[in-house]
Amino acid sequence: MTLSSEPLVPPGPAPSGGLVKANLVCMLSMLIWAAGLPAAELVIRLLPAEQLGAVRMLLAAAALLPVWLAVDGAAVLRRANWLKGIGVGGLIGLGAWALVAGQARGGPVTAAVISATMPVVGMALEVLLDGRKITLALVAGLALALAGGVVALDLQAGGASLGLGAALCFLSVLTFTLGSRLTVTAFPDLSPIGRTALTITGAAITLSVIAGLPVASGHATAPDFSGWTVQQFGALLLFSVGALAVSQLLWIISVGKLGIGTSSLHINAAPFYVMLILFAFGAAWDWVQVGGAALVGLGVLVAQGIIPLGRRA
Template sequence: MPLGPDPVRGHGAGYGGRSIALNGNLLGMSSMMMWAAGFPAAEVLLQTWPPLTLITARFAVAVSLMIAIWLWMDGHRQVLGANWTRACWVGGIGFGAGTYLMLLAQSLTDPVTVALIASCAPLVGAVLELFAKTRRMSWRFALGVAASITGGVVATSALEPSQIGVGAACVVIATVLFTWAGMATARDFPNLSTIGRGTITLAGGLIAMSVICLTGFAVGHDLMPLGPVDTSQIGMLLIYACLALGLSQVLFVASISKLGVTVASFHINTAPFYVMIIMVVLGAGWNWLQALGAGIVALGVVLAQGGQRPA
């Protein structure tokens, strides 16, 4: 099942096509809201948890819950008959290594910085779709990509120069891996339900991170949290794993299936705004540049979906 360049093609420009596009955008927005909730939670956990231990625990909690739901919804035959070899490849590289790099970047910078620099995702998605010949460029789509990236640049202008460095490079690499894995998840498992597609590649990420974690332990890395794991930290871990990874992943895969990876990735550029909202609730200050950046991204979403052309 190739990932279509125009998620609503075949439905025309009528109500059906608009309804699918609307649903896809709502799924993308919801996914980013869930994803954004993980940044403040990770900020708390990183104070005592080693990044490698935290990311492995995150995958373990999320995948355990998701596999239980997948088994309940689709049955064991669907789960056992899935293409686990491909899932390990896509999930291990794209989500395993990508998530670790994202968390490493946050440990070197801060949650808003990480969310802001991920604004290159729409450009990465566009390059991947053009390379795969699943999207043709139109002037409206090009303007949409440009607006989305501009929104990220506007928001990023509030950052201190010292925050741009190794941490930023980790975010860029992670974004490329995430975008590729998201496209592959929506494309390479056509016989699976949305919950199945979202779960199987995260399970691949868990396998990869478990191997890396065990290797780190074998060579002498200290992987134990620095303090006791109390109920507050368990709560933060549940948010970081179940909401910001598990639920966010399922919603994002569903959005990609309806919009394509490029347009779905536009919503990643609104994540800094959602992170800022959460941080404001927790006592931080309001940032008008980030709010303006989110508005420009929203304009890009509208522009890009106004003139899509099938490949």
């Protein structure tokens, strides 16, 4: 998911119908991404985090590269800065690994709730990298988001494993947001599909090396898919091609139409999407988690100035 202070496409006086379509695209991106988190529960303990991350990235890259080739042509692929793509993709790959490792310890709702802090993390990066001024609204928003995350996670019930899972998920947010920001700034001449395919391929290469070295040295065994069921393969495809390749591409398209400010608000619905999906499959409804996720959303709205703290002159 990308971070940029401006839309990727210069905004014009778009008709209301175009804005509605762009918001629907962004909503669909978040829904597909959220659906991948419960799907990951079927495969997340079958492979080590680095191997699952590598397989996930390889499948996503395999889905995106042919589309990029068909849309932009072979010449664009040859001219692309692949070395830089591997470098930026490495950050995204680290974020993907941290998400898998964090969800394995904290569960899909934890991953969704922590990921909902991404807009606030993006603003913090703007303060550090772009000189954005620290305001009372930003500080209050960060505090609300943190409090909401603690409430939704129920650390007392989950113990140290849940706390470590939340920390890994937050590391995923930091690295993924920074990597996505660099995707925009480092490859300004590429199309959205080009940016996505290049960096996801870079992430796949990086994670494949990280996962392959222990196997090559005899410290780990190669992944064995012989005992996997059709349901598990389907879950892996949803987690990889759906929740990564398709979701990321839709996200970049929506940011190009709406800008990062409006688009990033949609990620705050991810915890609710996950809870609704789990509830539909028989899980219990947890009002504490609902309240915590709502508090995270409130914090992000306050931090972005959507909900003002005081009267405006």
